[in-house]
Amino acid sequence: MPSRTIRSTLVIVRWGSHGPSRSSTGRQPRRCSVAGTWQRISGFVYSIWNMPQPQFESELLSPLALSILELLDEEPMHPYEMATKMRTRHHDEFIRLNFGTLYHSVEVLERNGWILPVEREKEGKRPERTIYKLTDSGREVLTTTLGELLRQPRKEYPHFAAGLMFMHHLTAEQAAAHLRERAEMLDAIIGKFQAVLDELLRQGVTRLALIEVEHKIAMLDAEREWVRGLEREINEGKLEWTVGIDSGHEALRRNHGQRAH
Numbered sequence: 001m002p003s004r005t006i007r008s009t010l011v012i013v014r015w016g017s018h019g020p021s022r023s024s025t026g027r028q029p030r031r032c033s034v035a036g037t038w039q040r041i042s043g044f045v046y047s048i049w050n051m052p053q054p055q056f057e058s059e060l061l062s063p064l065a066l067s068i069l070e071l072l073d074e075e076p077m078h079p080y081e082m083a084t085k086m087r088t089r090h091h092d093e094f095i096r097l098n099f100g101t102l103y104h105s106v107e108v109l110e111r112n113g114w115i116l117p118v119e120r121e122k123e124g125k126r127p128e129r130t131i132y133k134l135t136d137s138g139r140e141v142l143t144t145t146l147g148e149l150l151r152q153p154r155k156e157y158p159h160f161a162a163g164l165m166f167m168h169h170l171t172a173e174q175a176a177a178h179l180r181e182r183a184e185m186l187d188a189i190i191g192k193f194q195a196v197l198d199e200l201l202r203q204g205v206t207r208l209a210l211i212e213v214e215h216k217i218a219m220l221d222a223e224r225e226w227v228r229g230l231e232r233e234i235n236e237g238k239l240e241w242t243v244g245i246d247s248g249h250e251a252l253r254r255n256h257g258q259r260a261h
Contacts, residue, residue, distance in 0.1 A: 061145050063095040065105045069114065069142040072134035076118055079106050080129060090196060094212060106132065114138030160223075172234050172241045179231040186224040193217050 061069070071082050079102055086097055109115045115138055119131040134142070160182075167175045197213045207214070233239040 061141065062105065064097065064101060065109060066142070066145060067091050067095055068102075068105055068109060069134060069138055072115055072132060073139060073142060076131050076133040078121070078129040078131045079103055082106075089209075090213065093193075094216070109138065114141055168241065168243050172239075176231045176234040179227050179234070183224050183227045183231065186220055186227065190217055190220050190224065193220070 067086055068082055071077060071085055077085075079099075083097065083099065083102055086092055086095070091097065106115070110117065110132070114135055115132045116135055117130045118133045121129050121131060123129075163178075167178075170178070193213055193216055197210055197217065200210055200213075201207070230239070234241075
């Protein structure tokens with residue numbers, strides 16, 4: 001199977017020329033007096049976020065397609081059985097799972113020669129089901145993709161980061177209140193995942209089979225503690241509510257911008 005290289009694309013996004021112009025009460029962000037503050041800060045921030053990404057020798061599969069290949073590496077099965085096992089193993093906590101996208105992914109994998117139909121079965125009045133198996137090339141794609149996912153950090157676009165990036169359009173009090181609510185929601189989510197993990201471990205499921213749940217809890221816990229700390233700093237006035245970049249940092253911004261190209 002010929003490999004394809006995924007190359008990163010550098011995109012410099014320019015923010016608007018005007019800062020927040022709200023009239024709400026509470027602490028508003030102060031603007032630096034430097035002309036064109038928003039254009040100046042954009043190059044600095046995005047030069048960091050758009051640093052060249054590692055090149056991958058093969059295109060990464062979607063999480064759903066990867067889950068299909070992983071299940072078929074265990075044994076042949078039909079799509080309905082795949083969906084049942086994904087839910088039983090809580091794959092749906094980490095991938096978007098519905099029958100429409102599942103069957104579409106199966107079709108794509110078959111078209112690429114990574115899985116093959118080996119048998120059709122029919123039970124009573126139920127529609128005929130096609131059982132698929134993993135091919136040698138499919139197993140190669142599976143192992144290659146897993147290796148790349150574990151080895152190489154990937155650029156992602158979390159919604160929370162966008163909220164943080166633009167939270168200066170809120171008052172400090174509003175931002176702190178929203179962060180407090182987020183920490184409370186994270187408490188509930190962590191509790192849910194921890195309960196699932198504890199129950200499955202009690203049932204004899206190995207830690208290795210649940211390692212992604214353990215990772216999820218660790219990441220959520222780290223985020224919760226960071227969010228609580230940020231909320232505390234805002235409430236105590238330790239986080240400067242200032243928008244912009246000082247003119248003395250212009251050379252630093254320019255240097256970082258050059259490195260990104």
